[in-house]
Amino acid sequence: MDLSEASKLFLKYCEVEKKLSPHTINAYRGDLQQFEKQVDFPKSLDRFTEIWINSAIHVWRSDPDLKASTIKRRLATIKVFVRWLFQEELIASNITERLRLKIKIPKRLPRNVQTLEMRKLVAVDPEMLAERVLVNGKTLWDRRQWDRLTARLAIEILTLTGVRVGELVSIKIQDIDHTARQIYILGKGNRERRVVFPDRVTSTRIRAYRQSVRQRFGNDVTDALFLNGLGRPATDQYIRRIIRTFAENVELIKRVTPHMLRHTAATQLLEAGVDIRFVQKLLGHASITTTEIYTHVADHALRERISRVNVRKRLEINR
Template identity: 55%
Template sequence: MRIADTVPLFLGYCHITKKLSQHTIKAYDGDLRTLTSSSTLTDDLYSEFLSNTIHNWLTNSDLKPATIKRRIATLKVFSRWLVKTKYIRTYPDDALSITVKLPRRLPRNLRTSEMKRLAAFSSEKNSEEKTEDREILTSRKEWDRATAKLSIEIMTLTGIRVGELTRVTPLDVDHAGRRINIQGKGNRERRVFFPDQVTSARIRRYSENAKRRFGSCEERALLVNGLGRDASEQYLRRIIRAYATEMKVERRVTPHMLRHTAATQLLEAGLDIRLVQKLLGHASITTTEIYTHVADYHLHQKIAKVNIRKRLENNR
């Protein structure tokens, strides 16, 4: 059997046996499409093929380190499956024992002033929202706007990923407990919470408008596009970016920035990092720890702005 012939079998295993999300399977598929070797699958040939493939990636200036690191991670999962299914006898540790260092970059989160422009953190009795409810039923543009606002509010308050948000159905929302059941990465389930009944009321109102506009369907996603179809990640990215532009936020706003913002806000408010890890669905706390650096960075900025030394010198 050729190396390339095993890729569809591996993807089928991920889908049927492991029940991985379509997002993960799509990512694996994209990374493994480069494995087009017609070589017979033997231990020596496979190890040599991996070494050459990774060398080509590392010397390709068009590939970012993060892309190479992800591709190697995919090869490790794929190779372990090859050993498990006895297509090869030994795991190619030498070929895959390469460490790709990533430049240390702090997550981009939104400033408080930017969040105030984007998020409708106002009283539930806001008359503007009541007017908007009526327009939603007839205007496609207003539907997109309302979907963008609710998406921003949910992601900022809970820190969920945009892919997770697209999979939420009305049945996943527990209004009494003010929580949402989430199907996260690796099919790991968790719960996220919103702090008060305001978000709950806005979710109810959005669902009622969807029902009036598109008909009742409990299996439909919580967020839908202007045609009544399940909102995709691309759709949410587009309408959030458009809404941010409308609100005169100069930076390009992405759903992941909202997730970063939620994590940073929670840590700055004093929430234990272990609880933030659980809320965000991180498998390792080292992933969550990056946000402590963001909080420290802002603390450093505030301390520099206060400049205690100057205050003391001026008051001698």
């Protein structure tokens, strides 16, 4: 068996048995394709050694356009793939155990949306966006207006719950418990959790959005919460695009992404004094170490606030 055939079997295993998300499978597929490109010699698994991996990493490290995080992700994919090959007895040993490769990623604080910027984003009244035009007794919608209405609700849910954009577009109507103000989420690694929205305002806006869905597309529509302008379930690419456009329309200089809103949710909660373990549960992090990076953001905000207050000046004003 050659490397290409083994890759296809591995991806099928990830889809059928592991039930990994399409996003994860596509990422695996892209990484393995890049790996195959670096193997210039015969690709039979009988010849698979750590040299294949070492030479691929060397080429990637020599590429100034490749980020360290991309190389590290590709290496992680290869390790998972090789472990599966060994378990399936397609190779004689787990050759990644002999690797001594370390990819260092520069520490970088997550980018979030500042409070004043968030106020501009949420200042738009959803009811104003839901206004329709009646022509000959039929309700007509402007495509851009629909995108703005969808973006406004998406921004609110992302910022209040901290869900990932892939989780957001997977939300079905039946996943929402309006009484408990909770949304059922199936996250990474098929881990289930429930996120909450803090008050009934969001619940009311979700119901209003679904009413707008029925007015525009009729009652026979998909049970996905978010729909694009054609009445189909929204994709993560669609949500990214309309949020970026929405932010530009309210004259934000910063390029806003769904992931930045997830970071913003975590930062706002920590700055408000919410226990980090609750934030971990809300975000769906398997390890609290992942959540701890947001404490650095909160500390940074704390330093800025202390500097603005300038306690020393207030204490020494009469000296």
